[in-house]
Amino acid sequence: MMEKEATQYFEEVAHCLDRAGIQTGEASGGFLPVLWGDQLLCEVNRKGIMYWNEVENSEEIEQIKKKVYSTVNMVSEYVGLMEQAPQISASGLDGDYRTLAEFNNVVLAGHQTRFGMEFVTWEWMQNHTALWQGHYYGDDYDAAKQDFIGRSGLLPQERIFNDQQLVEMYRCVHETLDSEYPITEERKRCLEEAVRQIEYAVPNLDELMGLSNQKELEIGFQQNQTM
Numbered sequence: 001m002m003e004k005e006a007t008q009y010f011e012e013v014a015h016c017l018d019r020a021g022i023q024t025g026e027a028s029g030g031f032l033p034v035l036w037g038d039q040l041l042c043e044v045n046r047k048g049i050m051y052w053n054e055v056e057n058s059e060e061i062e063q064i065k066k067k068v069y070s071t072v073n074m075v076s077e078y079v080g081l082m083e084q085a086p087q088i089s090a091s092g093l094d095g096d097y098r099t100l101a102e103f104n105n106v107v108l109a110g111h112q113t114r115f116g117m118e119f120v121t122w123e124w125m126q127n128h129t130a131l132w133q134g135h136y137y138g139d140d141y142d143a144a145k146q147d148f149i150g151r152s153g154l155l156p157q158e159r160i161f162n163d164q165q166l167v168e169m170y171r172c173v174h175e176t177l178d179s180e181y182p183i184t185e186e187r188k189r190c191l192e193e194a195v196r197q198i199e200y201a202v203p204n205l206d207e208l209m210g211l212s213n214q215k216e217l218e219i220g221f222q223q224n225q226t227m
Contacts, residue, residue, distance in 0.1 A: 005083065006030070006046040008112075013044060013075045015116040019139070020067050020203065036064055048076030067203045078117065078141050082110050091130040101145075106152035107131070108144060119144035121151055167208045170198045 010027040017024055017034065025033035031043040031051075041064065042052045050072060055061060078100060085098035088109055097120070101108040111118045116139050122131035135151070137144040150157045161169070173191050176183070183191075199205060 009046060009048075009075070009079050010044075012079060012116055013072055016071050016075055016139070017068065020071055022064060022067060022071075034068055036061065041065070042068065044072055048072050063206055066200060070200065070203045074141055078110060078119075082112070082117070085110065088131075090124075091126070093131060101148060103148075103152040103154055106148060108148040115139075117141070121148045123151075163202050163204075163208060164212075166198050166202050167205065167212055170195065170202075170205065171209065171212065173198075 007027070010032045013032055014024040014027075023035040025035055027033075031045055033043050034041045034050075036055070039055050040053045041055060041061075042050045044050050050069065052065070081100045082098055085100055088097045088099055088107070095111060097109040097111045099107055100110050100119075105124045107122050107124065109120050109122065111120070118139055119137045119141055121135045121137075121144060123133050124130070125132050135144075135147050137147065146160060146162070149155050150160050173194055177188070177191055177195070202208065
């Protein structure tokens with residue numbers, strides 16, 4: 001990775017971590033420091049490898065580590081794709097948009113801006129010379145990928161779950177695992193694996209869980225007030 005590309009990569013990682021509420025320091029010597037409070041949590045090199053520092057472990061730190069891990073891997077994925085991606089040429093399209101993925105006449109494109117990477121999906125038309133029905137996702141790569149997968153038919157829409165649906169599934173699975181209702185070991189292992197998958201798939205799981213619980217508490221309070 002060239003010096004300019006490495007700088008852009010570190011800037012992109014810092015931007016995405018900041019969006020997730022995680023601080024970074026200034027990149028130096030080929031490493032980007034990731035901070036939690038006044039602690040050095042880890043350092044990320046130009047290839048996206050994370051070197052973790054020894055810090056006092058806690059549930060909060062574990063959640064932060066998951067966010068860092070998923071964020072750095074996500075950025076490494078699309079930055080790597082952008083480096084090899086061909087520029088899109090289409091009627092009426094201005095700017096440097098590049099093809100990250102294409103299937104069934106649907107394209108997932110990345111666009112480098114001074115504020116970071118942005119993503120959009122389009123459908124090709126007029127014999128692959130023009131694009132239409134753009135779905136713009138700003139810097140939300142995961143949402144753009146999910147839209148591309150469903151829109152292109154790589155997976156049926158019925159098999160794609162958004163974060164909110166995964167959160168509610170997570171809550172229901174935990175209610176089953178935490179109950180005294182007898183279940184087979186095979187089913188227990190299956191549910192525990194589902195829990196682990198959702199924990200890594202939804203970096204802000206705790207935040208969404210809190211919102212979901214708060215809504216139910218508010219409903220319960222309102223019902224008690226009317227009784």
